[in-house]
Amino acid sequence: MAALGWLTPRRRSATARSVLAGEASAEAARKSSQEQEELDALAAETAPDEGPQEPEFPVVGDDKAAAFFDLDNTVMQGAAIFHFGRGLYKRKFFERQELVRFAWQQAWFRLAGVEDPEHMQDARDSALSIVKGHRVAELMSIGEEIYDEYMAERIWPGTRALAQAHLDAGQKVWLVTAAPVEIATVIARRLGLTGALGTVAESIGGVYTGKLVGEPLHGPAKAEAVRALAAAEGLDLGRCAAYSDSHNDIPMLSLVGHPYAINPDAKLRKHARERDWRLRDYRTGRKAAKVGIPAAAGVGALAGGAAAAVALHRRRH
Numbered sequence: 001m002a003a004l005g006w007l008t009p010r011r012r013s014a015t016a017r018s019v020l021a022g023e024a025s026a027e028a029a030r031k032s033s034q035e036q037e038e039l040d041a042l043a044a045e046t047a048p049d050e051g052p053q054e055p056e057f058p059v060v061g062d063d064k065a066a067a068f069f070d071l072d073n074t075v076m077q078g079a080a081i082f083h084f085g086r087g088l089y090k091r092k093f094f095e096r097q098e099l100v101r102f103a104w105q106q107a108w109f110r111l112a113g114v115e116d117p118e119h120m121q122d123a124r125d126s127a128l129s130i131v132k133g134h135r136v137a138e139l140m141s142i143g144e145e146i147y148d149e150y151m152a153e154r155i156w157p158g159t160r161a162l163a164q165a166h167l168d169a170g171q172k173v174w175l176v177t178a179a180p181v182e183i184a185t186v187i188a189r190r191l192g193l194t195g196a197l198g199t200v201a202e203s204i205g206g207v208y209t210g211k212l213v214g215e216p217l218h219g220p221a222k223a224e225a226v227r228a229l230a231a232a233e234g235l236d237l238g239r240c241a242a243y244s245d246s247h248n249d250i251p252m253l254s255l256v257g258h259p260y261a262i263n264p265d266a267k268l269r270k271h272a273r274e275r276d277w278r279l280r281d282y283r284t285g286r287k288a289a290k291v292g293i294p295a296a297a298g299v300g301a302l303a304g305g306a307a308a309a310v311a312l313h314r315r316r317h
Contacts, residue, residue, distance in 0.1 A: 022224025
């Protein structure tokens, strides 16, 4: 991966790694969106203004505002990395037992809602080992195919409409996700969004090394990425909006003047109500939320995790 001139290599604390991950993701996102800037300008010129019945939002022509959307179970049902893993397994990138392990790790994290450092490190190393030695261009191309196979039909129409409202107002719209930035960029492009902030995996000469730049773009790292991108783009965070389903994204939601809880888990719903944040729920059923299962689990991830658990149990016994 090309060196980032404004990042100074040194031994970093956990907080510093979050900042590094956020800054690296912001830099990658800006590069991926430059080709669409002229289209964004045209959208701003042609955005309709029919007169709002309440204070207008998003504000048409406000170039100091932008929108930041979490991906998993906010824009798309289920976890992008899980669907991507399915696609790589189909293409024989790894063996069945690795798929079982990977699916179980994802399901455990979604259901437990707890970031055990050792468990998270294990999941991280598993994912990185899969792509190590492969070319970035190869994964981007495969990502396009996997989007059509597993992701396109899982986009929430309601959230997509919210993103389109910002685009129609002439504002930039970014995905912000722990998924690899290359996959996030594919999804953003296919949805017509500006670009994506995602986890940055190190590459040298266009080949993955099996290491990360900083850490996964999760929790506080997402907030750092949004902060870094806003500074680089000259945005006023008080005029920006952010959308997420997970309490893990409260740091990102708290940065902006217009936070939205979308398909929220129980903790985020409670937090949003206490602060009078706007809520939207596009799920067809609310039973999962009522019994306390994190919304981020999603039908696909939950079903995949259950199948993985059964398979793992059979292997062990």
